[in-house]
Amino acid sequence: MGLIHAEEMTLNIGPQHPSTHGVLRLKVKTDGEIISEITPVIGYLHRCFEKHCENLSYEQVIPFTDRCDYIAAMNNSFGYVLAVEKLMEIQVPERVEYIRVIMAEYNRIASHLLALGTFGLDVGAYTPFLYMFRDRERILDLFELTCGARLLYNYMWIGGVSHDLPVGFMEASYRFLDEFEKNITEYHNILSYNKIFIERSADVGTMPKEVAIDYGVTGPNLRGSGVKWDLRKDEPYSIYDKFIFNVPVGKGLMGSVGDCWDRYWVRAEEMKESVNIIRQALDKMPRKGDVHEALPKKVRPLKGSIYYRTESPRGDLGYYIISDGSSTPLRVKMRSPAFTALSALSEIATGWMLSDVLVILGSLDIVLGEIDR
Amino acid sequence: MTIDNLIIWFQSWLPFNINIIALFIAAVLITALVIFAIMAVNALVAVYAERKISAFMQDRIGPMGQGPGLHAGKWGLLQTVADTIKLILKEDIIPKAADKKLFIIAPFIIFLGAFIALAAMPFGPYLIASDMNIGIFYILAVSSFGVIGIILAAWSSDNKWSLYGGMRSAAQIISYEIPAALSLIAVLLLTGTLSMQGIIESQAGTVWGFLPNWNIFNNPFSLLAFFIYFVAGVAETNRTPFDIPEAESELVAGFHTEYSGMRWAFFFLSEYGNMLVVSGITVVAFLGGWQSPVQGAMEGAWWGLFWFLTKMTAVIFVMIWFRWTFPRLRVDQLMTVAWKILLPIAFFNLFGVAIWTLIVG
């Protein structure tokens, strides 16, 4: 005769697991299905980005920034390039600015499509994932037409872009945008407003405003919590001040403000805004211009340092660049938005069930390449 | 053709006398073989259908090929065959820490649940292995046998994910038996018999002159019962939206995480076997079994088989359709659906059917 001995079980989710979105390991203490403690362990994809940058020239860093967040490579190199340009005080031609914005917004859509699709996959909906991948494929086709690569572009250059827009890009763009706007409605019908999906994501993993700010969470995750903060609007970089667009924030339509459904919904709405921006940019863009006009002969910024933030699909992407006046940076630090988002996971996911933890993780939209760098 | 008929038929043409026990064993074996063949063919076809249907629903084209050889035949028709060959040739891995005996027998127990349930399944007016007078009761009893196998598999794998899968599965299947059984009881009230053939035969004729007198059309309560049974049945087969025991995004593969090769194939076979059983019961209890939808036309033994299979296919298609449309429920929501929604409605429904039979029938 003895008492039933019950204790918490330690469970390792990952590093190889279908829904950790990469090689993330979650050390989890569970009591049955309930998670009582959760410790993310990262570093499995650490590729020494910052160490590499010490030995590379400024231009050579660009392909490495692409590889940090491989889902939104355009946005990543966009941020880096803008930071170096600010450091060197280069003024790029207007056409280049428009092209960059178009590319960055396209990549934002592509990234959000992947985020929403895999979020659906975490919840168990397989079909929307493939619909979204189909549309993402079309965007990647456009990128490939422009710079020859589908995922890691090395398209943004310091002072310009590598190639001008190719023939047929505009027509293909308009065609895609028209199709895509219809498809967003379909995604909403099949996934967003599906009762099972709402049950799974609404009121789950609520991240209150204060917690989100305290953890430095940014981007759609922060906006999902109801904070209207978007660098494109509040601190316009490049030419974002020339466009009219809204910043969707989570309103708690299906549950409470800041739950998984809100974060999902903010991303879905942001895609619409991105379509809006791309349309405006395509219309307003100067038709002619040399994209290589402002390329500096030698990239050798003056001594100094800069912290430059841009709005990547995952949030405020900051680059801290210190130049010692040579052609290689002294220090490049990347402030990755997914890193801070993941640090908030243990706060918001404790106490939920095992299935919920993976849903919450999916709603944070992390990319391990960016977290580990 | 029941086993008894088979024995009599043997006796009628065999020139010499054989011990009745030997004949009985031979008849049982033949029937078993036929049922196994049905299950295997069903798995073969259903897997192919699942692949293709899911592909079309997802704007893909599914398995394709341009000819024999390395490709999977025209339209990928040979895909499942190739899969089967792959599964047979695959290395059979038993984890070191696994409880070997249980690990080995678990897939067969699960398989057995679906397999012996088919013994009382009336595929046609005369095609039934054993038309016992408690047919539906028997099927309900043995088809829940499989959960023991799932728990065994989960426990013996010595894997935390498997254990989660097993525990969830046990809770799920046991919960969903109740609304399923309750909605079937509603049917039994209407038909007044437990025999499978009896249930089908009672559904002959028409209602309102044009609709066949299937239970689903018989009265509003039995229509509701149909939905309850169907939802509960889908849950019993562990398919999306109720696939939490194997939830691939949460539990990797749930109770069969550690299985590979032929043993894993048995899990697969029994999943599709379970689909067959559930769709079979649905067809028998609600959709008139082998009855033709048009009164007085296209009846007979072979037409009966045809109608039964067609209805079954339709039901299985809906299950596949569900799977590729819906997200998955969480484990507590699953319980909520069973205990707080389906169960009260099923009780209410049972009451309604009882009143209906009193007044109308």
Added chain:
Amino acid sequence: MIINQKVSDLIELNFTGVVIVSEEPQNEFIQIQSEKWLDVAKYIKTDSELKFDSCQCITGVDLGEDKDFEVRYNFHSMKLKHKIEIRIAIERKKPSVSSIEQVWRGADWLEREVYDMYGIRFKGHRDLRRMLLPEDWKGWPLRKDYKTPNIYNGMKVPKVRKGWD
């Protein structure tokens, strides 16, 4: 930048002698002493005129083998929508600075990362472990005097590819 001057003045008002005036024009950052950092941090988070409620980035910097380390903090205020950079020099021999992990929860991982790369100890951090590198890693990779080890855990570290000299 007006906000820098304002923050600088406010800090100087409350903590005399904390702000280090360097020859560089302080229009982008505020250099402060490491001793009272925790108090200053609490102050700039809670003060009604500053309200830096979000810790955006913590960067460790090694300016050279003979110079001090620096830790650079980038703060941002979601309420008042302004930002600031604060720099703290840390002596190289015994690098340590107060942790602000309990002031801004987001600083937790950011500080761990700096510790991981530079070996700067954050006093008062509740969970100061390696973040990106394995627990048993030796050395602080982003220091300028870091040498790539020849052997790691008994495995030889390949330097140059065969035939690629």
Added chain:
Amino acid sequence: MKEYFKNIWQTVNTLLTGLGITLMHMFKARKGNVTLQYPEEKWPRPERNIGFDLKNYNVIRSKLHVDIDDCIGCRKCERACPVSCIKIDTLKVPKDTDLGLTSGGTSKRLLVSRFDIDMTECMFCNLCVYPCPEDCIFMTGGPNSEKQPLDYEYSQYDRNKLIFKFSNISNKDIKRLTAPPPVQQEILTK
């Protein structure tokens, strides 16, 4: 109670909407799918809306190719490579030796005795292509289709087979060209 039934109604309604969408997609299955039946059908397929016409592309990141006849051995590509997957060795030749002209009309001054590209290391950043003064290193396909057809199928069983050696000068030629008496043979190193 009202909430309870509203919930059930909502569930049924939204689930049916979802079912409708998948069913519609099933019946127009062929439309808009992006599946490429790979060995039979190769990328790009402009007529099926998969990819575009090859000549429309600015560049295709497929496989690096070097027109070694045009190479003057300036090593700009080697320096530009962030992962140093290009390796070039050059030899000095006596002043009067004629190595010929490139297609651009530049006279070659150095003998390129080794031009290796390790495609296992290459990260397809295209940075080596721009500095080349003779446009002799480029990605195959796309606008370069005339010079070199598109090639993205170069998988190998052995890693070393993915090191492409472009220099076509034999040892005998090296001896002949660099030998003439008075000049000391010297291998340039970086």
